[in-house]
Amino acid sequence: SFRGARALQLTLAVIKPDAVAHPLILEALHQQILENRFIIVQSKDLVWKRKDSEKFYAEHSGRFFYQRLVEFMSSGPMRAYILARKDAVSYWRELMGPTKVYRARHVAPGTLRAQYGLTDTRNTTHGSDSIESAMREIAFFFPEFQAHEWIEREEPFFR
Ligand code: RTP
Ligand code: MG
Numbered sequence: 001s002f003r004g005a006r007a008l009q010l011t012l013a014v015i016k017p018d019a020v021a022h023p024l025i026l027e028a029l030h031q032q033i034l035e036n037r038f039i040i041v042q043s044k045d046l047v048w049k050r051k052d053s054e055k056f057y058a059e060h061s062g063r064f065f066y067q068r069l070v071e072f073m074s075s076g077p078m079r080a081y082i083l084a085r086k087d088a089v090s091y092w093r094e095l096m097g098p099t100k101v102y103r104a105r106h107v108a109p110g111t112l113r114a115q116y117g118l119t120d121t122r123n124t125t126h127g128s129d130s131i132e133s134a135m136r137e138i139a140f141f142f143p144e145f146q147a148h149e150w151i152e153r154e155e156p157f158f159r
Contacts, residue, residue: 010041010147011088011128012137017076018122020045025116026079029125032112033083036095041082041150042142048074056140065121072121080141089134092127099123 013033019025033040048056053074060066085091097104097111101123104114117123128134138145 007086008039008084008151009086009088009131009134010138010150011083011085011092011134012126012141013038013081013083013092013128014126014141015079015081016122016124016126017072017078018118019116019124020077020079025124029112029116030079032095033081036091037085038081038088038092039084041084042145043079043081044142045077045079046141047077050074056137068121082138082142082145089128089131093129096125096127 015026015029019029050070053070054061057066057069057073060069063069083092095112097108097113099113100120101113101117102120104111104117104123108114112125113123128137135147138147
């Protein structure tokens with residue numbers, strides 16, 4: 001309905017290099033996106049240069065895990081998605097589960113990180129943590145994407 005379409009929200013989801021490296025895990029994660037009724041607005045496979053990685057994670061630059069995070073995220077191909085859904089931002093983060101894999105396995109065993117995560121750094125997926133982050137991160141991964149045009153078009157498209 002008209003009202004329902006208005007409630008759609010965008011988020012940025014990324015399948016990280018640890019998961020893309022394993023075709024069955026990549027496929028399982030993609031399947032989870034579809035089963036949870038996200039609309040895949042755009043997706044692409046890409047590889048980061050070290051500079052991209054450093055820029056994206058600049059907010060963590062002082063942290064002890066920064067170097068290995070930056071190295072890991074530029075170590076091989078990943079897949080980025082612009083996803084749309086009601087409450088997309090929080091819904092995708094719920095599906096991913098806690099950042100730390102041991103914690104995910106303990107408190108949220110059904111989540112993506114609990115099922116497929118390897119370590120606290122190699123934890124399968126990324127998801128924007130707010131609507132503002134989503135807009136910034138979508139622009140980082142998809143500089144050509146016109147979020148405002150998409151939001152205006154969604155009404156007639158989903159009516
Ligand atoms: P993200 O930003 O990727 O959605 O993850 P998050 O909010 O759940 O976690 P955050 O604290 O923002 O950390 C960003 C990414 O850094 C890696 N990390 N490694 N102890 C570690 O080795 C460690 N802690 C965090 C993870 O890849 C995490 O997703
Ligand atoms: Mg974060």
